[in-house]
Amino acid sequence: MSETNTVRGPAIASRVGLLLAIAISICFVTGYLSFLIQHSHGWVPWPTRPVWLYSFTQGLHVITGVASIPLLLVKLWAVFPNLFQKPIIRSPLHAAERGSVAVLVGAMIFELFSGILNAAQWYPWAFFFPPVHYAVAWVAVGALLIHIGVKLPEIRSALAERDVDPARRTVLRTAWLATGIAALAVAGQSVPVLRRVSVLAPRSGHGPQDLPINRTAAAADIGEAAQSPDYRLAVVGAGQEKSFTRTDLQLMTQTKATLPISCVEGWSASANWEGVTVRQLLDLVDAPHGREVRVTSLEKNGLYRATTLPAAVADDRLTLVALRLNGAVLDLDHGYPCRLIAPARPGVLQTKWLSRIEVL
Numbered sequence: 634m635s636e637t638n639t640v641r642g643p644a645i646a647s648r649v650g651l652l653l654a655i656a657i658s659i660c661f662v663t664g665y666l667s668f669l670i671q672h673s674h675g676w677v678p679w680p681t682r683p684v685w686l687y688s689f690t691q692g693l694h695v696i697t698g699v700a701s702i703p704l705l706l707v708k709l710w711a712v713f714p715n716l717f718q719k720p721i722i723r724s725p726l727h728a729a730e731r732g733s734v735a736v737l738v739g740a741m742i743f744e745l746f747s748g749i750l751n752a753a754q755w756y757p758w759a760f761f762f763p764p765v766h767y768a769v770a771w772v773a774v775g776a777l778l779i780h781i782g783v784k785l786p787e788i789r790s791a792l793a794e795r796d797v798d799p800a801r802r803t804v805l806r807t808a809w810l811a812t813g814i815a816a817l818a819v820a821g822q823s824v825p826v827l828r829r830v831s832v833l834a835p836r837s838g839h840g841p842q843d844l845p846i847n848r849t850a851a852a853a854d855i856g857e858a859a860q861s862p863d864y865r866l867a868v869v870g871a872g873q874e875k876s877f878t879r880t881d882l883q884l885m886t887q888t889k890a891t892l893p894i895s896c897v898e899g900w901s902a903s904a905n906w907e908g909v910t911v912r913q914l915l916d917l918v919d920a921p922h923g924r925e926v927r928v929t930s931l932e933k934n935g936l937y938r939a940t941t942l943p944a945a946v947a948d949d950r951l952t953l954v955a956l957r958l959n960g961a962v963l964d965l966d967h968g969y970p971c972r973l974i975a976p977a978r979p980g981v982l983q984t985k986w987l988s989r990i991e992v993l
């Protein structure tokens with residue numbers, strides 16, 4: 634059976650491969666940005682405007698990732714017989730090329746599968762997801778570059794071929810349709826108007842005060858501390874410390890802001906927040922501008938119990954210690970007595986149940 638006699642082959646592989654390469658590139662860049670915002674400790678300047686910037690980049694990450702699944706399946710189908718060509722090893726170079734394809738396919742399947750499970754909030758491996766997903770992404774992109782480099786002449790000539798025969802055209806149309814449906818199925822997580830068509834957008838607005846909840850106060854073992862009359866928010870400046878009750882905070886000038894919570898899992902939801910600005914509190918302890926600020930939760934354990942605000946975020950006039958949400962007192966599950974909410978920031982860094990704000 635020669636390749637030219639079947640519908641499979643370079644005509645389909647190159648076209649589907651091109652779109653797949655574009656989707657993977659967007660997915661990789663947006664994923665890397667998300668990593669940098671979370672781990673670069675502010676040396677990569679991430680703007681605080683527009684406020685939905687992170688919702689946008691992370692939405693793209695999840696949409697392009699999901700759209701890659703049908704594309705990868707069609708791509709694998711198109712080249713399937715090649716994967717088992719005999720002899721498996723013809724020369725050292727050929728063996729290296731075959732090896733890189735094996736790594737590419739394995740890494741891609743791992744990335745898409747682990748990403749989907751994460752978006753569905755099912756963590757069979759719990760704690761290790763982000764670093765592994767991150768590391769394997771580099772493996773996938775490295776193998777992809779080798780693969781494209783090796784296949785470039787073949788890709789070029791296949792793409793240059795104008796008349797694709799009808800059977801192949803049907804396969805291609807089906808692939809584009811499946812990709813579009815897959816993208817739409819998750820797009821509603823971040824694009825509100827698409828919510829109705831989004832069957833795979835699990836986080837579109839369940840939870841108290843019309844906002845989803847990932848981690849409840851019970852799950853975070855917040856317990857009595859949050860509702861105790863002894864609750865105080867400590868604010869530590871340059872050699873000065875003050876503490877505030879929730880009532881103290883409520884009596885200060887309140888700022889309103891409409892800001893999204895944008896989870897790394899791709900869902901995002903906008904809400905109306907009201908509270909005092911972090912800068913306002915820093916001024917009360919004479920903290921200088923232009924400094925990083927450490928924000929800590931009442932939560933004892935947990936990966937997200939503390940975060941560091943880059944100076945630009947700490948001083949931003951929309952970075953709030955929120956006391957109210959959508960017109961009512963912040964629900965315990967949303968971070969009562971108060972939570973951090975800042976513009977264009979990953980949800981995982983929007984710390985709930987605050988106990989301490991400290992200038993570094």
Ligand SMILES: Nc1nc2c(c(=O)[nH]1)N[C@H]1C(S)=C(S)[C@@H](COP(=O)(O)O)O[C@H]1N2
Nearest residue numbers: 845846847848896930937980981983984985
């Ligand atoms: N203290 C604390 N704050 C936290 C978290 C947490 O686990 N503990 N989860 C974060 C995550 S991952 C997100 S997306 C946002 C919103 O999460 P929620 O849906 O649990 O409110 O809060 C963030 N703040």
Ligand SMILES: [Mo]
Nearest residue numbers: 896897980981
């Ligand atoms: Mo999150």
